[in-house]
Every structure is written in C-alpha cells, then in structure tokens.
Amino acid sequence: MSHTLAITKIVDVTHDVRQFTFEKPDGFEFTPGQAAEVGIDKDGYRDADNPFTFTALPEWDELQFTIKIYPEHDGLTQQIGKMSVGDSFIVGDPWGTIEYKGKGTFIAGGAGVTPFIAILRMLKERGELSGHRLIFANKTEADIILKDEFDAMDGLEVIYVLSAEDKGGYERGRVDKAMLQRLVGNTSQHFYVCGPDPMIESVNAALKELGAEPDALVFEE
Numbered sequence: 562m563s564h565t566l567a568i569t570k571i572v573d574v575t576h577d578v579r580q581f582t583f584e585k586p587d588g589f590e591f592t593p594g595q596a597a598e599v600g601i602d603k604d605g606y607r608d609a610d611n612p613f614t615f616t617a618l619p620e621w622d623e624l625q626f627t628i629k630i631y632p633e634h635d636g637l638t639q640q641i642g643k644m645s646v647g648d649s650f651i652v653g654d655p656w657g658t659i660e661y662k663g664k665g666t667f668i669a670g671g672a673g674v675t676p677f678i679a680i681l682r683m684l685k686e687r688g689e690l691s692g693h694r695l696i697f698a699n700k701t702e703a704d705i706i707l708k709d710e711f712d713a714m715d716g717l718e719v720i721y722v723l724s725a726e727d728k729g730g731y732e733r734g735r736v737d738k739a740m741l742q743r744l745v746g747n748t749s750q751h752f753y754v755c756g757p758d759p760m761i762e763s764v765n766a767a768l769k770e771l772g773a774e775p776d777a778l779v780f781e782e
C-alpha cells in the first residue's frame with residue numbers, strides 16, 4: 562500500500578543532501594534501517610521506485626528521509642531537489658535493508674550512512690551507543706552528513722575518512738584493508754557496510770580477508 566505524504570519541512574544537511582519531513586500516517590510502522598520505494602506526485606514520477614531509508618525513529622510522530630540530490634542526473638532526485646513544503650512524496654511499504662544485530666562497526670560511504678542514522682539514533686535513545694564505531698567515508702569535509710549529530714553521540718567512536726581532501730583530524734584515503742586493520746583491530750564483532758557499489762566490493766573483500774563477515778547494502782550511484 563502506498564501513501565501520498567505532503568512535505569512539512571525541508572532542511573539542507575549539506576550542499577547536496579536534504580532532509581524531508583512528513584506527518585506519519587496512523588499505524589505506519591517500520592524498524593530503523595528499513596527503506597521504502599519512493600515516487601513523487603508529479604507526472605512521470607509517480608511510479609518511480611527509488612528506495613530511500615527512514616531516518617526518523619519509529620516512535621516519532623513524523624517520517625523523515627535524508628536524500629542526496631544529483632542535479633546532473635536526469636532522474637528522480639533532480640526533481641526532488643526542486644520540491645517545496647506542501648509538495649507530496651508517494652511512499653510504499655517499508656522493507657528490510659540493514660538489520661541491527663548487535664555491537665560492532667558501521668562503515669558508510671556518502672548517503673550510504675542513511676540506514677545507520679536511524680540505527681544510531683535508536684541506540685542513543687536506548688543509551689547503548691558505547692562499543693560501537695562509525696567509519697564514515699566522504700570526498701571532502703563539506704560532504705559529511707550530520708557530522709554535528711554524530712560527534713555529539715557520547716560513546717560512539719566516529720572516524721571520518723576523506724578521499725579528496727587533506728585535513729587535520731581526518732583519515733585520508735580510501736577505506737582499505739590496512740586502514741581497517743589499524744582502526745578496527747578485533748574482527749569478531751558485527752560489521753555493517755553501506756555505500757556505493759565499488760566501495761562495498763572493496764570494503765567487503767578487505768573485511769573478509771581480515772576474517773570478518775560483513776552485512777552489506779549496496780547503494781547504486
């Protein structure tokens with residue numbers, strides 16, 4: 562079943578990522594980490610089926626998506642980037658993406674952090690952040706989604722990795738085997754990986770070589 566939901570708030574999170582808020586329909590349920598197929602209430606885009614992840618918590622009165630806009634693609638997010646408060650999304654039923662299974666390390670590339678936003682917010686609410694680590698890869702500091710919120714998550718170890726900018730306080734390069742070995746050490750823990758296809762492939766391969774069994778979700782780019 563799909564729901565037509567009017568946008569109640571839009572917030573710029575970075576130069577190309579926006580947070581869209583909607584009133585939650587009665588009885589709408591999901592778990593942190595789940596996504597839904599989304600279209601928009603505009604000719605040609607009602608049947609779009611790009612998945613986006615719920616970034617609010619299930620107990621909030623609102624739904625929220627955190628969406629990277631690609632203005633140069635002739636696609637859905639180009640249109641989403643033009644939307645205003647009052648315009649509507651068409652949201653399908655939630656389905657599973659990454660399921661939280663216990664303490665461990667979250668490894669995200671760009672908008673691939675979205676399933677972890679909801680999961681980390683849930684762990685914060687429960688007072689269970691300690692013992693978790695977020696390794697968050699981006700091109701530059703300006704691309705980091707919700708940095709202030711992650712930095713304020715007491716107990717969470719956060720490591721930002723920049724591939725296209727040298728800056729103090731940040732890891733430089735790509736998340737590879739040597740970096741994982743240095744940053745993570747113990748591989749008998751859960752690994753949750755989400756990002757663009759090439760990153761998932763190389764991070765998964767590195768983790769497997771280190772003896773870990775990652776749960777991974779590919780975000781096409």
Ligand SMILES: Cc1cc2nc3c(=O)[nH]c(=O)nc-3n(C[C@H](O)[C@H](O)[C@H](O)COP(=O)(O)OP(=O)(O)OC[C@H]3O[C@@H](n4cnc5c(N)ncnc54)[C@H](O)[C@@H]3O)c2cc1C
Pocket residue numbers: 596611612613614615626627628629630631633634635636637638639658672675676778779780781782
């Ligand atoms: C389970 C899951 C959950 C997801 N959750 C989120 C989320 O919460 N937030 C988020 O931001 N993303 C999320 N994504 C990713 C998201 O679904 C798509 O990556 C995003 O919709 C792509 O936007 P688009 O505008 O390119 O889309 P599309 O409508 O698919 O547009 C693609 C169009 O762009 C063109 N195109 C493709 N590549 C290029 C290029 N390099 N240059 C120029 N044109 C190009 C194509 O020809 C096509 O016409 C998720 C993905 C998955 C699988």
